[in-house]
Amino acid sequence: MRRGISIAAAVAALALGATACGSDGGDSGGDAAKKPGDVSGSITWWDTSNSTTEAPVYKELVARFEKKYPKIEVDYVNVPFDQAQNKFKTAASGGKGAPDVLRSEVGWTPGFAALGYLQKLDGTAAVDSTDDFLPGPKAGGQYKGATYGVPEVTDTLALLYNKKLLKQAGVAKPPTTWDELKAASLKVKKKTGAMGTYVNPDAYFAWPFLYGEGTDLVDVPGKKITVNSPEGVKAVETARGLIASGAAVKPDLTNGYNNMQADFGAGKVAMIVNGPWSLADDFKGKAFKDDKSNLGIATVPAGSTGKAGAPTGGHSLAVYAGSAHRDASYLFVKFMTSAESQAYVSTKVQTLPTRESAYTAEVTKDPTVKAFKEILASAKPRPQLPQGGDLFADFAANYGKVLLGGQSAKDGVDKTAKAWKQKFLKDFSTP
Template identity: 55%
Template structure:
């Protein structure tokens, strides 16, 4: 989980932000006007930090970089593949010092509010970087906004859905995936009774995977507009109570030391019938005995709905953002525009199997990929995480208390009250329930 920002770092960031604001809007090769009026005249060298998988995904991005340089021969792109697990701290360090920051960065969608609040990335409204916004899927586009401005351009997206074993469902006489959490519990009981050796589901104790239950009860971590901590609201208590019920009645018991790996192994070997998971897991799923050589056995559906009737899951993925202190904003805007175009997204989807963020990129060729085709309608249920700079840090205390709740070490209300108290130290000025 992401760590919070220290007071010293925050103060340094504010100073840097003021300097970046003063130096980033000029004309010529540094400013943005040239890229809009005469793109072919733009010159300069920019650095791009790509956080895609170096072995399996990066080659497709490198090919796009070469295509960009061919289209804009006066611009040189220094491509760097930066490990996803270290890029956040590396970018913060370089942005705070003003040395070594990339001109364009591929950022996790959950980091956009934090980077924007620290003045590390530039607002893109009215720049050539942000084109044809009506073509973007709503969920990914909403991840780019902070306090009324747009700070990123959606590149690839994902969300959580319900993956299920069609063969197990058939053997249990279940004709459709569960539409509600109560139906999921009922289906799990049916599977246990009719398909020996198979358990209904596996509850992932990672707090990110709790969000569909919270959203389904109209609950969230906090309410920025009202400046309230809401993780211990009655709606949130109801959501986590349901999660505990699912764990107790429908889930394979979790090995909390290696929960994710055991969850995956249980599902892909056919010992678990359904999971809340994302498209990133499908490649691994297909390596197991339940799906290897029989990909059509994997079913896709939206997450079940809560009592609100809403099936909602968090929007994930990556946005491209432009460093506010870049000396080559014009080239950075053009590069961002090119890399997030419909044509570029189609190419990436075909090569890497990731979900595009533009509606027009879901072409028949792209939809030949069963994972993309399966998750495309599920994306309609996606919504962004709460737009707070501290949102990544909130998951740590929530997960600590969520695990205690699942293990029966504390009650739902007491656990969420404890999480809310810790939220209070991360969200100064926010009132608790």
Template identity: 25%
Template structure:
């Protein structure tokens, strides 16, 4: 619309013309003004709406193919993917800062599973419950749907899932006549045998740097011992229980016994993958994307790897830490309907299938695990369903970021021999209870 000052100027000019030229000329001028204003309004109203979200740089490039297709089918909506750091923790910090400062530029939040409790509790996300039916949600993996829920609301639609798993070298195990390990002891014994009888220097590699990836490793191992980190229903903390101490002892022992390299305490996902795909480790704990990377034509281990759920203690179940990404809508967006159209397109069966075929990420829709086109390219997806059945979430509590930071610090202290596993977990448990406002079960 025309600005107030400009409109008043035009009114005064028209009044002058009425006085000077009479009613007929003035009416013509009024008609001209209406036409000009209407033309401006039509031009303005036809401008496309821009929907913006922040995403890790590497995935922004991968998502571009879906963004291009969406824009071709929705000329009234443009997608602006803002490239952020590749570390998910840093992307979360940027989103958090934008919301805390107010007037966030983001219409959508492309969210890791662990952000939802914090973002929903802060009131930064729109509840999507009324936009999607139970029958529609049933088409997604149960764990992925649950990861988007908080206190009865739905704040994230699943796009792609992820789960931690154990990769292993089939050729090495066949050479030694060994089966894939099921227990922690099996993994240690197989690793030591391979190190002794082959030229492979390391048995087992994983992510030991002080960051969120270290937490995901711990979540799988503590669950594999029958323990837990935090019970989201009761807010009980299990870090100083025997099972949690055992988990940390296992993580430290594979380093001290040189099954894992000492440098594993500096490893991110890519570092551990590099050791494994170069043929220098027999076992790797990592995420689904590894399959395509390790089977590239120039990979020394191409065609000689398989995957399975993570190892566990006898009489306990395997656990796979739930990961993955999805879309939430910022409560502050001025364009909620257009934002929802983007979410629907990306999380549709078509969108997830195309993204899986292009980049080997794992979809959140359960029927895509047995889709003929996907299985023709990635036959291991049927095995991924077995791993998906063993997923365990990180605790969905609003204080998650603080609790993860506490756990990371004390795990790192134990793995680098600054504290014993027992002392580290006692300190971590105490600090966690203070954050949660609970007291030790031992003193209750």
């Protein structure tokens, strides 16, 4: 699950070169012959979910796990999402302070696995009923054909919109292209006084613009950097154009995501692009608090190619390679990623399960979950790249400058590509 982070935090997310540690084998690190009820020990779990809306639900699941396995104690630690990647790298590289289990964003998992920080999970108790997992989330927990993360929650981006504001502006249906979104936004602004849309300056949210032009950040099989291709330039120009035209709010680069959420919830902005993790916050806003049906959900707009696309995101539970209590960790991962646990969380905070069987009648009766599940079917897999989690810092810094008019789209993506080639992708070619 991806929550927005500030540009300042993204820029601070520097890659830490480190030597590999631990084992990448499938052994349990303990007595694999033990029966589950005989496994004991104390494990630490770093949960990166929203501390206000989601964490209480996961704490309840931890309590249920400890009741089922009374010999296992779980030290629950909620780590802010924008700090967790580097915090885990620091702890794992130093061999001290890393948790037994990490809630790893799908973009982090390949990098952590490549560094040797994660335990290979194939053949362990952590991996259960793999055929039940949706293909996208399942792939997100793998690296070089091996499983290093068990999918816990998945997501994608969608167009969220205030139905009443669109109706007041005379917009009959949610826009299906970025050009339509610009036109609809200007109508909203003129007829209601609210702003039409908000372009999130977090570089993760640039993906729908890129996919709409038929490109991506990188082409992994072709070993090419594509963010500064002609299509990449056009994608970023489209995002900038929404702001320059007055259709979108001029974002604050240090607190863009939170400001977007506040304005949308208050009814000051009619349309935003966000994921299912935001719904709990959205429904607290006065625009939706007393009328949840006022929140519309649609596929993100398409670009000039006529095709729309959003990334497959989410989180997997991974086990630290240096864990002294792997058997307990495997049982914990199995419990937390079970269909029962995923369905429970979804009914509480509208997250998207990664197991097909978790989409029960109770889960899908929620119209927001049902809508996102349908959109998820067309989501695009993110590049499987060890450096994938490190690409956003340079892109975010340049993307923010472009959005505010401080540099051209071409200069922004060219600088991004140059930085990537120098730091992470030295064997990749550029346009």
